[in-house]
Amino acid sequence: MTLAINLSKISKSFPGVKANDDINLKIKEGTIHAIVGENGAGKSTLMKILYGMLKQDSGTIKIFDNEVKFSSPKDAIAKGIGMVHQHFMLADNLSVLESIILGMDKASLKILNKSKYKYEINEITNKYSMPLNTDSMIDELGVGEKQRVEIIKVLFRGAKILILDEPTAVLVPQEVRELFSNLKNLKESGVTIIFISHKLDEVLEIADEISVMRGGRHIDTVDSNSVSKTELAEMMIGQNLPTPPKREKNPMEKKALVVNNFNAVEENGRKAFSNINFSINQGEIVGIAGVEGNGQRELAEAILGVFQIESGEIFLGENNINELTTRDRREQGLSFIPEDRQSQGLLMDMSLSENVILGKQSSSKYKTKLFNIKFNQASVNSNVVIKNFDVRTPGNETLPLALSGGNQQKFVVGREIENKPSLLIASQPTRGIDIGAQSLIWNKLRDARDEGLGVLLISADLDELIGLSDRIFVIYEGNFVKELDPEDATPEILGSYMTGLKS
Amino acid sequence: MKLSLRFTSLLAPVFALIVAFGLSTLMLYLIGEDPIETFKIMYDYGKSGKSIVSILNRSVPLYISAVAVAVGFKMGLFNIGVESQYLMGSLLSAALGAAVALPSILHISLIIFVAILSSALWAAIAGYLKVKKGVHEVISTIMLNYIGTGIIAYLLANIFFEKVELSTTAPQTDLLPESARIPSLNAFLGIEDLPNLHGFIIGAVLVGILYYWIVWKTSLGFDLRATGSSPIAAKFSGANPGKLTIFAMMISGGFAGLIGIAPLTGYFFKYTTDFPSGLGFAGITVALLGRNHPIGMAFGAILLSFLERSAQILDLYDVPKEIEKIMQAVIVLSVVVAYEVVKRYVTNRQIKEASKVVSNA
Numbered sequence: 001m002t003l004a005i006n007l008s009k010i011s012k013s014f015p016g017v018k019a020n021d022d023i024n025l026k027i028k029e030g031t032i033h034a035i036v037g038e039n040g041a042g043k044s045t046l047m048k049i050l051y052g053m054l055k056q057d058s059g060t061i062k063i064f065d066n067e068v069k070f071s072s073p074k075d076a077i078a079k080g081i082g083m084v085h086q087h088f089m090l091a092d093n094l095s096v097l098e099s100i101i102l103g104m105d106k107a108s109l110k111i112l113n114k115s116k117y118k119y120e121i122n123e124i125t126n127k128y129s130m131p132l133n134t135d136s137m138i139d140e141l142g143v144g145e146k147q148r149v150e151i152i153k154v155l156f157r158g159a160k161i162l163i164l165d166e167p168t169a170v171l172v173p174q175e176v177r178e179l180f181s182n183l184k185n186l187k188e189s190g191v192t193i194i195f196i197s198h199k200l201d202e203v204l205e206i207a208d209e210i211s212v213m214r215g216g217r218h219i220d221t222v223d224s225n226s227v228s229k230t231e232l233a234e235m236m237i238g239q240n241l242p243t244p245p246k247r248e249k250n251p252m253e254k255k256a257l258v259v260n261n262f263n264a265v266e267e268n269g270r271k272a273f274s275n276i277n278f279s280i281n282q283g284e285i286v287g288i289a290g291v292e293g294n295g296q297r298e299l300a301e302a303i304l305g306v307f308q309i310e311s312g313e314i315f316l317g318e319n320n321i322n323e324l325t326t327r328d329r330r331e332q333g334l335s336f337i338p339e340d341r342q343s344q345g346l347l348m349d350m351s352l353s354e355n356v357i358l359g360k361q362s363s364s365k366y367k368t369k370l371f372n373i374k375f376n377q378a379s380v381n382s383n384v385v386i387k388n389f390d391v392r393t394p395g396n397e398t399l400p401l402a403l404s405g406g407n408q409q410k411f412v413v414g415r416e417i418e419n420k421p422s423l424l425i426a427s428q429p430t431r432g433i434d435i436g437a438q439s440l441i442w443n444k445l446r447d448a449r450d451e452g453l454g455v456l457l458i459s460a461d462l463d464e465l466i467g468l469s470d471r472i473f474v475i476y477e478g479n480f481v482k483e484l485d486p487e488d489a490t491p492e493i494l495g496s497y498m499t500g501l502k503s
Numbered sequence: 504m505k506l507s508l509r510f511t512s513l514l515a516p517v518f519a520l521i522v523a524f525g526l527s528t529l530m531l532y533l534i535g536e537d538p539i540e541t542f543k544i545m546y547d548y549g550k551s552g553k554s555i556v557s558i559l560n561r562s563v564p565l566y567i568s569a570v571a572v573a574v575g576f577k578m579g580l581f582n583i584g585v586e587s588q589y590l591m592g593s594l595l596s597a598a599l600g601a602a603v604a605l606p607s608i609l610h611i612s613l614i615i616f617v618a619i620l621s622s623a624l625w626a627a628i629a630g631y632l633k634v635k636k637g638v639h640e641v642i643s644t645i646m647l648n649y650i651g652t653g654i655i656a657y658l659l660a661n662i663f664f665e666k667v668e669l670s671t672t673a674p675q676t677d678l679l680p681e682s683a684r685i686p687s688l689n690a691f692l693g694i695e696d697l698p699n700l701h702g703f704i705i706g707a708v709l710v711g712i713l714y715y716w717i718v719w720k721t722s723l724g725f726d727l728r729a730t731g732s733s734p735i736a737a738k739f740s741g742a743n744p745g746k747l748t749i750f751a752m753m754i755s756g757g758f759a760g761l762i763g764i765a766p767l768t769g770y771f772f773k774y775t776t777d778f779p780s781g782l783g784f785a786g787i788t789v790a791l792l793g794r795n796h797p798i799g800m801a802f803g804a805i806l807l808s809f810l811e812r813s814a815q816i817l818d819l820y821d822v823p824k825e826i827e828k829i830m831q832a833v834i835v836l837s838v839v840v841a842y843e844v845v846k847r848y849v850t851n852r853q854i855k856e857a858s859k860v861v862s863n864a
Contacts, residue, residue, distance in 0.1 A: 014858075306738055325743065326743075338736075344739050346733070346736060347729055349732055350728065350729075350732055361740065366722070372720050372722075402853035407857075
């Protein structure tokens with residue numbers, strides 16, 4: 001069998017860090033080859049080198065036995081390599097056809113020969129059985145379909161080798177299954193696929209071979225049939241996996257949060273959510289499962305007080321907080337871990353010491369009677385967060401933008417938990433971070449729950465929801481359609497409620 | 504690490520000045536003037552006692568204007584309307600100051616209070632429009648500059664000035680009485696044989712301290728800076744963006760009200776059609792030059808005043824004095840570029856250090 005890709009002795013350094021260290025990797029033609037590793041393991045650096053976005057310091061790349069030197073993605077595309085990024089690069093106001101041919105023609109006044117392109121695109125979609133209506137507009141498409149557009153786009157440019165960066169991160173289980181059947185079709189037709197992922201279950205299911213990276217090194221390449229999930233995970237983190245503490249439900253009597261009859265509409269008049277009723281006890285984690293855009297974000301923001309509700313009542317503990325501002329709600333014991341740490345949870349260009357104040361800048365914790373901020377207190381408290389939550393940083397004067405995603409997130413979670421809230425809204429608390437940080441955050445959330453914290457957990461990671469929650473609600477088109485005991489829930493069951501297949 | 508970081512940020516202005524100096528030299532050379540001789544003339548003229556007093560006097564309103572602009576900048580608000588805000592405050596306080604008789608301290612305080620209040624309220628309009636109607640503050644403040652100039656001209660010519668038939672006197676408010684004038688510092692400092700060093704220079708220092716306190720030390724300042732850094736994070740942390748916007752515009756406008764105090768109570772004693780204008784726009788330049796830092800802006804104000812003053816001598820030597828405006832712009836550009844370079848350097852170094860911590864762990 002020919003090798004589609006043969007990397008030998010690839011090294012790449014950034015100031016102070018060796019991102020890729022002497023990597024040798026062979027990928028066989030017509031196979032699905034997964035690359036797994038924690039954040040910072042060097043996967044994306046390696047893929048960027050392979051796709052011509054970065055230049056290696058040393059080492060050689062052979063594509064189908066020919067040595068190549070790339071100076072831009074254009075060169076890589078010319079050699080048949082295509083990449084589908086985690087974040088789609090599509091414009092909402094273009095049609096599928098336009099999106100696929102975008103950037104292919106040299107700018108000219110010639111009228112685009114759309115029907116010719118349409119014919120060629122349809123040939124591809126038929127060949128790989130990936131149906132696609134070329135006339136739809138991008139904003140009419142679901143996430144899975146947008147991804148398909150991205151894949152077709154790459155194939156249309158003649159890719160023989162497809163790099164997929166975390167392709168399942170944004171998909172629900174049903175969509176994942178569809179993607180996998182597409183990928184298998186592609187493989188049958190001879191396309192080589194490089195599949196980058198965190199999710200070991202999926203990797204084991206789809207890949208023929210799996211390469212593990214850790215700390216910039218290529219640890220091993222194994223056959224997916226001869227390795228277990230635990231073995232893979234241990235190779236990834238280089239030590240034995242911590243076993244999660246057994247889940248014991250132990251909610252207390254007292255209510256942390258009561259929401260009655262919550263209704264809200266978005267600015268464009270579409271209803272955000274309606275008739276939401278639930279409560280969270282002290283010492284309980286309540287999970288919300290839902291496909292993005294079904295009202296869970298608005299619900300979280302309404303509880304925080306930044307999203308206006310139409311009607312309904314909300315109690316924090318015993319107190320009605322309907323009329324309270326966000327600031328007052330936080331003062332009364334509400335904490336919030338936002339879904340996007342960089343734009344919503346941190347001030348990226350201010351020090352950690354200042355970031356620890358965020359959310360409590362008007363509380364007596366950090367404010368003197370003379371309106372002054374207690375910066376000394378902030379410095380002390382930021383060190384407490386750094387220590388207790390294992391934030392890897394040179395110190396508390398460091399800017400968050402210098403830290404890895406996992407460390408940023410540990411800091412945000414740490415700050416919110418160390419504020420000793422009575423209710424914590426945790427929105428995507430471990431999205432896009434490494435296993436180490438993830439398991440630390442899980443443990444901290446469990447510990448805080450055991451000490452009496454009520455948690456509202458919103459997550460797209462269904463395993464996380466099932467593993468952490470004491471109860472799960474499924475939200476679909478703004479309504480709670482199902483309450484489930486996590487003991488009885490599987491990602492598939494959740495997925496079918498989330499997509500409205502079951503109700 | 505903190506110290507060396509501070510040291511690197513000091514490198515930026517030094518580096519920028521060297522670049523600006525180099526470019527100005529090149530320019531002078533290209534128009535056929537002797538660069539060294541020109542700089543020498545400017546320097547010699549600028550360092551005379553008379554010039555130094557003039558430079559300091561010029562710097563006072565310029566500095567305050569920069570502070571007014573910087574308050575907005577720190578929150579990500581572009582208050583381009585400082586110009587009409589301070590002119591409005593100057594006119595109203597001049598008119599009222601001339602109409603009342605009070606003991607000196609009270610009289611001066613009243614003038615300052617009225618100037619702050621009227622400028623702040625004028626600025627609040629832009630804040631209100633942004634929060635309630637979604638009008639971007641750059642557009643509204645520019646338009647308010649035009650509207651303000653019109654209103655000021657009307658008020659000055661028709662309300663605060665009695666036209667005398669056949670007189671050629673330009674419209675102006677009545678002269679401020681002695682009690683409303685801020686004395687010079689010359690007697691206090693024992694300076695003789697020099698023009699008056701205006702007393703409101705102390706006001707400018709207090710403005711700098713107040714600005715520093717509000718923005719860097721208080722919880723309100725934290726909200727402002729947080730909003731400037733990330734509006735959504737600030738909102739989620741409990742800051743009320745609408746309230747803050749109006750607040751910040753009013754603080755910015757309030758500082759703007761103080762711009763006219765030195766000329767008004769120090770050497771004009773009345774508001775006339777040739778009351779110093781353009782200070783509101785110059786403040787934007789100084790705020791950029793000083794990177795919104797209270798001390799940086801002080802240097803910026805003094806530097807620009809020095810250039811303006813020393814350019815006056817160039818005419819005598821047949822050097823086109825427009826060269827000074829070009830030098831100003833070159834300096835500002837170099838500073839902006841240099842800070843960007845240093846910021847990247849500092850960020851990269853932080854990333855480097857952070858990644859060391861991770862790989863050692």
